[in-house]
Amino acid sequence: MKNNRAFLFLLIMALISPAMILICCVQREEEKSGIEITDMAGTKVVLNKTPSRAIFLAGESWVYALKIRDKVVAFSDLAKKNPVLLKIDPGVSDIPSVGDMSKINEEAILSLNPDLIILWDEPPSYRENAKKLERVGIPIVRIGYIESYPEDICKQVMILGEIFDAKDRAMKICDYIKKKWNELEQRKINKDVKVLYSFTTPTYIACNTSKQAYVTFINSAGGRVVSPKCNATWVQVSKEWIVEENPDIWIISYFAPYSEEDIKSEPAFKEINAVKRNAVYKESYMPMQFLEPYFLLTLSEYWEWINGEKPFDESEFLWQIYLT
Secondary structure, eight states: OHHHHHHHHHHHHHHHHHHHHHHHHHHHHHHHTSEEEEOTTSOEEEESSOOSSEEESSOTHHHHHTTOGGGEEEEOGGGGGOHHHHHHOGGGGGSOBOEETTEEOHHHHHHTOOSEEEEOOOSHHHHHHHHHHHHTTOOEEEOOOOOSTTHHHHHHHHHHHHHTTOHHHHHHHHHHHHHHHHHHHHHOOOOOEEEEEEOSSTTEEEOTTSOOHHHHHHHHTTEEEOOOSOSSSEEEOOHHHHHHHOOSEEEEOTTOSSOHHHHHTOGGGTTSHHHHTTOEEEOOOOTTGGGSTTHHHHHHHHHHHHHSSOSSOHHHHHIIIIIO
């Protein structure tokens, strides 16, 4: 009798054990089904599943680079006039827009029932708007906070790849960006070309010690941003200082409310090298270029102005990043 009971016990355990193992494995898979990332601002974000109704308030071109258009329901207003997006998707103007980080349209956002918002909130006013969105319970992932190129751009795309289940595509983009960056690094010639970068007024200029993208790109193209000693992003100088510094090239931010002709026609600047060489340029309009894979197009623009030639085929670049 005891032997029969022992046999019956062993038989039951043999039948139960695989079932228990299966249940355990299912539970573990369920535990893994969530997505946990740390965004570019260092904030831990946990999502229940891959987003299917995301809104991009910044970094919209990543949607095309990662091939995740079907998981996105809206862009920022800036997308409709972004020349890079218009080139790769002429129909971008048909995508719903919900304001931008300077003026978000909360009603329009909520009406779309988003399950994630991608945004950039380094400026203080943007940060306040991001907090408003968080308070209504929408998950937020922050991009940007770029300190090093191309490493942080790759870090950013890998985060997005993890979120949208596009890790292989993200790695492919990262590898291509690193390849183009390294090619430029190998070709770089330190010509010590003096470059002045001006912002809202001709005498409000970039500090060479700042970590701003345009300073990095100018230096990477072989130029040297000229400025007084300063630890801020921008510094106010006089016309006399600019004349004495005598920059070889003058680059004007696309945000600036003045043109190349305004600089060339200013009597105080008529003898500086940049004016005499007709080397005063205004950036092309590429909004948020420092967050996007097309930051390399801005670097290419600077490279052409400093070295006299484009460093790579820009159409081929757009094809590789967005259209293949």
